[in-house]
Amino acid sequence: MFTLIGVAALYVLLYADFIAATQLLVYVGGILILILFGVMLTTQGRTFSFKTSTVNLIPASILSVAAALLLIYAFVQTDWKITDSGVRDETVHELGMMLMGEYVLPFIAVGVLLLIAIIGAILMSTRLSANNDGEV
Amino acid sequence: MIDPGLTHFLIVSAILFALGLMAILSKRNTIMVLMGVELVLNAANINLVAFSRFTELSLDGQMIGLFIIIIAAAEAAIALAIVLNVYNRFKTINLDQISLMKG
Numbered sequence: 001m002f003t004l005i006g007v008a009a010l011y012v013l014l015y016a017d018f019i020a021a022t023q024l025l026v027y028v029g030g031i032l033i034l035i036l037f038g039v040m041l042t043t044q045g046r047t048f049s050f051k052t053s054t055v056n057l058i059p060a061s062i063l064s065v066a067a068a069l070l071l072i073y074a075f076v077q078t079d080w081k082i083t084d085s086g087v088r089d090e091t092v093h094e095l096g097m098m099l100m101g102e103y104v105l106p107f108i109a110v111g112v113l114l115l116i117a118i119i120g121a122i123l124m125s126t127r128l129s130a131n132n133d134g135e136v
Numbered sequence: 137m138i139d140p141g142l143t144h145f146l147i148v149s150a151i152l153f154a155l156g157l158m159a160i161l162s163k164r165n166t167i168m169v170l171m172g173v174e175l176v177l178n179a180a181n182i183n184l185v186a187f188s189r190f191t192e193l194s195l196d197g198q199m200i201g202l203f204i205i206i207i208a209a210a211e212a213a214i215a216l217a218i219v220l221n222v223y224n225r226f227k228t229i230n231l232d233q234i235s236l237m238k239g
Contacts, residue, residue: 010145014189016201019202023181031208034213035170042219054163063158064157072146075147080191081192082190091198098195110206117213
């Protein structure tokens with residue numbers, strides 16, 4: 001959770017206030033609660049201590065450290081063309097204009113996708129409880 | 137105190153990506169693997185927003201980041217529904233014990 005809030009703070013540092021607010025709302029308010037429900041609904045038994053079994057710790061650490069070093073090396077070595085765009089005070093207005101102008105088709109598509117995803121999730125979960133009752 | 141440049145944000149995102157990758161590879165609880173996927177998505181998002189700040193990819197990067205957040209929300213909802221179904225069937229969410237399709 002502190003990771004996600006920290007990412008939101010980074011967005012504020014990058015003059016992306018709307019993205020930071022969305023990050024807080026969606027991740028901390030939505031996904032974290034969803035994951036909490038998942039953890040609570042899938043605990044086994046009453047006296048279950050939430051243990052996260054960890055396997056392959058050494059190969060996984062080696063691989064991820066290698067990936068991190070490779071990425072950092074590439075990021076440091078590359079000569080980025082930096083054009084400082086200065087201080088932005090607010091991005092909400094511009095983002096809204098872009099969303100209704102240039103990006104209106106992806107906006108609609110992602111709305112429909114989100115609707116379908118939520119309907120699918122509800123459908124799967126209700127079938128689950130119907131199976132528990134032995135009705136279907 | 138120096139101002140953080142583009143490279144600093146990229147390094148943070150690389151570390152976040154590595155931690156997410158490590159969670160995906162080493163955890164055997166399905167929900168923890170999902171958390172790892174969220175971390176990887178967050179790393180990509182930091183990259184996009186950092187490039188939108190420091191290069192001429194101006195607000196397009198933030199727009200793509202916004203869409204990534206929305207897709208991540210949809211993915212989390214679907215994945216947790218799948219996890220609940222799997223738990224209902226197998227009574228476990230340990231990834232090594234769900235081996236019904238193993239030949």
